[in-house]
Amino acid sequence: MPQVGTVKQQDFKTCDQSSFCRRNRAYADRASADPNFVSPYMVKEDSVLLKDGLLSGELINSQNQHLFVFELHLLENSISRLRINEKSPLKPRYDEVKNFALARELPNTLNYTERPINTKDHDSLTKTSIYFGNKKQNMVVVHHSPFRIEFLVNDLPIVAFNDRGFFNFEHLRIKKQAKDNGDQTSDESSSEDAEDEYGSWEENFNGKRDSKPNGPESIALDISFPGFGHVYGIPEHASSFSLKETRGAEVGYSDPYRLYNLDVFEYELDNPMALYGSIPFMMAHRKSASAAILWLNSAETWIDIVKSKEDKHGLSSLLYFGKKLPTSTHTHWISESGIMDIFVFLGPTPADVFRQYGSVTGYTALPQYFSISYHQCRWNYIDQQDIDEVDLGFDTNEIPVDVLWLDIEHTDGKKYFTWDPAKFPDPKKMQNSLSVKGRKLVTIIDPHLKRDDGYYIYKESKELGILVKELNGNDFEGWCWPGSSSWIDYTNPAAREWWGSQFKLDKYQGATENLFVWNDMNEPSVFSGPEITMPKDIIHHNAWEHRNVHNVFGLLVHSATAQGLRNRTPISKRPFVLSRAFYVGTQRYGAIWTGDNMAKWSHLAASSPMLLSIGISGISFAGADVGGFFGDPDIELLVRWYQTGAFQPFFRAHSHIDTKRREPWLFGEPHTTRIRNAIRERYALLPYWYTVFQEASETGMPVIRPMFVVFPEDEETFEIEDQYFVGDSLLVKPIVTEGQTSTEIYLSNNEIYYDYFTFDPVRGSGRIKVDAPIEKFPVLLRGGSIIPRRQRIRQSSALMRLDPLTLLVGIDQNGEAKGSLYMDDGETYNYQNGDYIHRNLTYSSYSKLISTSFPISGDNTNFVKSIKDVRVERVIIIGLSKKPTKILAYHNDENNEVNNNQGLTFTWGQKDVLGTGVTFTNTNDQVLVIKDPKVLVWRDWTIEIVF
Known part of the structure; x- marks a missing residue:
């Protein structure tokens, strides 16, 4: 900043x-x-x-x-x-x-076969060749003179x-004394x-x-x-x-x-x-x-x-x-x-x-559930009353939010782990007021420390000798937000342990379990340094120069903070820490964002390729500041940015201290409704987002996926950067041009899609034109997908956790669909012991929607007890060719006894069945809405459609 x-x-x-x-x-x-x-x-x-x-x-x-x-x-x-x-x-x-x-x-693998060492190739050059891999499908060839290595798969x-x-x-090498002419x-x-x-x-x-x-x-x-x-x-x-x-x-x-x-x-x-x-x-x-x-x-x-x-x-x-x-x-x-x-x-x-x-390098850490919801931030909410009024504004305008943020001005003189006593006299009371509604607070904790012996964090770190050093052995001094500053040497394991201990609730005065952390300026940013960072020749732990560790510095800040949050309670909870700097492995600790962008259409457009690049490089939990950090967006840009941000992994609005206030309700109708609808759509889809994050945590698949990842054989997708999938089911095309009311979406392989909001079928291959008026965001449901949603939008995600679910089923051209639903407590590590549910959802051409459990290693009794009454309250099936005559539902573990022999209530053709406030005329009469089948999400069940 x-x-x-x-x-x-x-x-x-x-x-x-x-x-x-x-x-x-x-x-x-x-x-x-x-x-x-x-x-x-x-x-x-x-x-x-x-x-x-x-x-x-x-x-x-x-x-x-x-x-x-x-x-x-x-x-x-x-x-x-x-x-x-x-x-x-x-x-x-x-x-x-x-x-x-x-x-x-x-x-190292032991499954390899070597060719004789020092064999001759056609150029009579010596080489070593080795086959390896499960099926010996890989080969590495090391050419000896000159040294060169080739890797082949299936001989390619x-x-x-x-x-x-x-x-x-x-x-x-050793530097010789300079010659008379000054040469070195x-x-x-x-x-x-x-x-x-x-x-x-x-x-x-x-x-x-x-x-x-x-x-x-x-x-x-x-x-x-x-x-x-x-x-x-x-x-x-x-x-x-x-x-x-x-x-x-x-x-x-x-x-x-x-x-x-x-x-x-x-x-x-x-x-x-x-x-x-x-x-x-x-x-x-x-x-x-x-x-x-x-x-x-x-x-x-x-x-x-x-x-x-x-x-x-x-x-x-x-x-x-x-x-x-x-x-x-x-x-x-x-x-x-x-x-x-x-x-x-x-x-x-x-x-x-x-x-x-x-x-x-590790997979994306499964985040706390609240953290994939909506975050509201600016530099700076000025005092406790300001936070209370913003919090109330969300309630008054019926807009959900999970996290409010405080930037550097909340501290006592830019001294981190402190509060300005005049502006924030009772931070625990402020946090407790938020927590009643399931909301959290994030405070900024930067790695630079004000050089003030009256500041306990600086005094302790100086006395412990864990600050970065100058070549002469003195503590490094640079300039940052507090003025004269020093930096913790996070390459030192003792320094990281000490830093983490500062987040204990008896040390971080005014903090509660509902407070989480933002590590900014951790490149590190040094205003007085070369290229606004640390000099390369200053000294870290074990006498290593900064030039060696520069790119890993921010990762070490991030990891130490995350570990501190994990250790601050008797039962460890997953941390939420946002970092600006990142490196290989950052995905194991928390989220990042793309930095100080601008309130311009071009920066909105740039967010997609930037996040796709970051995502395939291992960090799925990433986003861009909604609205742009610098400058004041016009209302059309702001609405479009909210619509885009709602379909990016990390969803936070943030802005510079010199920008005009831009809370979602400040622009009047119809703009408030448009922004509200975008945020509410994020909340409705949280069960799906969380399920996709769980997949990323086990397989490394990005949460948002480039087109070529979903269609790896279609060469037309290899350069596409302006549309992407959330998981494998939702195809998203951000609107990034002023005044645009329609767009083209590239479709691969002649698959069938459905307009996510109207359920109208979209067919074809290549670029297909779709309408995109300001109140509508282009999202397509891929045929063959089953999406879990929650329709009852409340003040925060925590208040929705026991609400019933809706399943949205889009049938493919073979009359089939599949999906999954993952649920756990959303905050602890109990899932690592099997305390979760993971359902495999399938719709077959035999007109049966079936839920069965994926294998679970461990005991999920406690979690199942906590959600024992959570049910499926609605099933929406798109793409049926005719109206059913009867629909039956039963739990598979009850000897296949039908719960309701009279059949379930259903409708054929419906408007606004998603129920989150976005209403469009549905022209597709192939929409079946099954009302309250009463099947429990944690049990095996079947819904059978009779024609």
């Missing part, structure tokens, strides 16, 4: 201003320009060893004879991992990011390392004498000096995806979903994509500039194949992307039988420091990639 203004490009580096990026790009240019260039890195033949799923050996740089060690781990579940480090570095290179980013270390090349020879590992040299020269170049041993940017005591230490590698024309991921960027080229004749950008967590306010769109989060995960997809890589490095990283029609892997015959030349994507990864640690996920489907990636 820095000062208002347009983004200042001069505050942030380009690749050319970052010496290690410039150096490695130049190395790639020389390699590409020289037809005789051969990568100098070779495998030492006598060093190669294959044992227990690990291929290891030594590499030598033939230019300077420096030695490296490599380990190629063949892991379970079609995952591989390549690690390369110096054999004998002058000092240890940073290799601790794995301890923070990874959820688990997978064992998928991923290649050092295919273009850009591999470059700058070894640590070393005892050994890397490729092109890196240490002679400006910026290798010292670098200045905007008057800020980086001392670079270790000299040049970058790592770089080209990674190719043969036959893949599209790659995705590497968030966070305000860019397209299918990533653009950064070099070549027809480039999208002139600079590489940058991963370096930064506080970039009013960020520009269509730009590869770094933003608040960094996930070095890239996914490639083509028909019948998906693959991905994770570049596990937390230092500043740049990624170039180029595409070509070259066919060095013979793909035109393998994939297209010579009919056309496939596009391949080539990437160049460059990190400032650390070691090379790369995971390869071989799919072959998108779902397989997400499962593989999540098995390593």
Whole structure:
């Protein structure tokens, strides 16, 4: 939340201003320009060893004879991992990011078959080939001279390392004394004498000096995806979903994509500039194949992307039988420091990639139920009376809300864990008033600490010695919201434990169990620092420089806060913590948002590709500030943003301190009703959202899904970024243009869909025009889907938890449909012991709607008792060809005795059957509404339709 203004490009580096990026790009240019260039890195033949799923050996740089060690781990579940480090570095290179980013270390697979080592290929070059995978469908080929690795699935090349020879590992070295002419040299020269170049041993940017005591230490590698024309991921960027080229004749950008967590306010769109989060995960997809890589490095990283029609892997015959030349994507990864640690996920489907990636980095944590509801925030609600009035405004206008938020002005002089005594004299009373209605409060807790010995948090952390240090050993001092500030060193486990303990209810004065947390400014943002962040040469735990840990810093703040909230009560409850900065593994701790966006139509449009990129990279619980953080949206934009936000995973309205107030009821009719309807629709669909989140927590599937994930064989979907699925059932097309009253939705495979609000059938393939007046949001129910809903919209989600459910059934062209319903207590970890229900819902062509239980490992007695009377009060079936004569319902465990031999009450054709206030004329007479079948949600039951 820095000062208002347009983004200042001069505050942030380009690749050319970052010496290690410039150096490695130049190395790639020389390699590409020289037809005789051969990568100098070779495998030492006598060093190669294959044992227990690990291929290891030594590499030598033939230019300077420096030695490296490599380990190629063949892991379970079609995952591989390549690690390369110096054999004998002058000092240890940073290799601790794995301890923070990874959820688990997978064992090496023993299911592999090796070809004899040192066999000869057709070029008489030595190589090692290994088949692995459950069916030995995967193969990895390590070429020894020059060093190159290929990964194949079913004999088709998928991923290649050092295919273009850009591999470059700058070894640590001793700096020689400057020559008389001022040149800087070393005892050994890397490729092109890196240490002679400006910026290798010292670098200045905007008057800020980086001392670079270790000299040049970058790592770089080209990674190719043969036959893949599209790659995705590497968030966070305000860019397209299918990533653009950064070099070549027809480039999208002139600079590489940058991963370096930064506080970039009013960020520009269509730009590869770094933003608040960094996930070095890239996914490639083509028909019948998906693959991905994770570049596990937390230092500043740049990624170039180029595409070509070259066919060095013979793909035109393998994939297209010579009919056309496939596009391949080539990437160049460059990190400032650390070691090379790369995971390869071989799919072959998108779902397989997400499962593989999540098995390593962890799946999305199942959130508390309230947190996927609607959140109301601004910088700042000024005092306790303001909160009370906003709370009352929601009730008066019959708009549900679950969470109210307080920004930095609620504190006593920007000292976190405190309250302004004049503005918030009784914070517990305020929270308790909210909790009566099932509502929560979120307060902001930033990682910078006001340097004031009267501030207990700063005083304790200084005395414990857990603050980030200067090179001279003093506590680092920078400038942020409180003025002169210091920062906790979250890389120190003792610091993280201490930080978490501050959330205990006897320490965080004024907090209750209904208070949750927002970690902002945790890139970290340092107003006085280079690029508005920490200097790279300040010191963290175990004497590591900040350059090594920068991108993981925000993750460590987030994880320590989440752990603190888990530990603050005798029975642990799931935390809710929102973080602005993020990295690999953030999904295990909480939600993030896309940062300080603007109240512009273009930023509303950009939210979809940004969230899709973040979602496929592991973080499903993400959203964009509804209405835009900077500026004042006109009412049409605000309404459209609410409609969009209601169908994004994290749903929060937020705005800058200088913006006009924009609570949903302030704009008068008919706008209040339109916004109310959007929010109420979110609440009606909460059972479905929660079920999809549960799926994400077990499988890694994104909550909102790109079109190609749902239709992986349809090439027309590969670039689509302006529409997406929630789960596999709801197709959403945000309206992002002023004055727009209709839109086109792309439909794949001639499936049948239904307008979610009117139930009218929508058929066809390709782009279909649909109406989208301001009061209506384009959402389609996919044929073959069953959606659980709640119709009785109350003040908060907590007050709806025991309400009956409605099932919305959209029949496909085969007369079938399926879905599921997941329920637990919504706040504890009891579900991990089996205390939940998970129902499998199917509608068959035999005209039976059946609910059975998925297998449950554990005892769900307690939860079942808590919902024993929750029933299905309505079933809506769309797409029947004729009116039934009778409908029967029975619980399957009662000897199939029909509950009502006279049949259930039903209607055929209905208006506004969803009942959330959105009313349209239904022209589809194939709608059956079954009223109160009285089947209990936790039991096996059948509803039989008789014609």
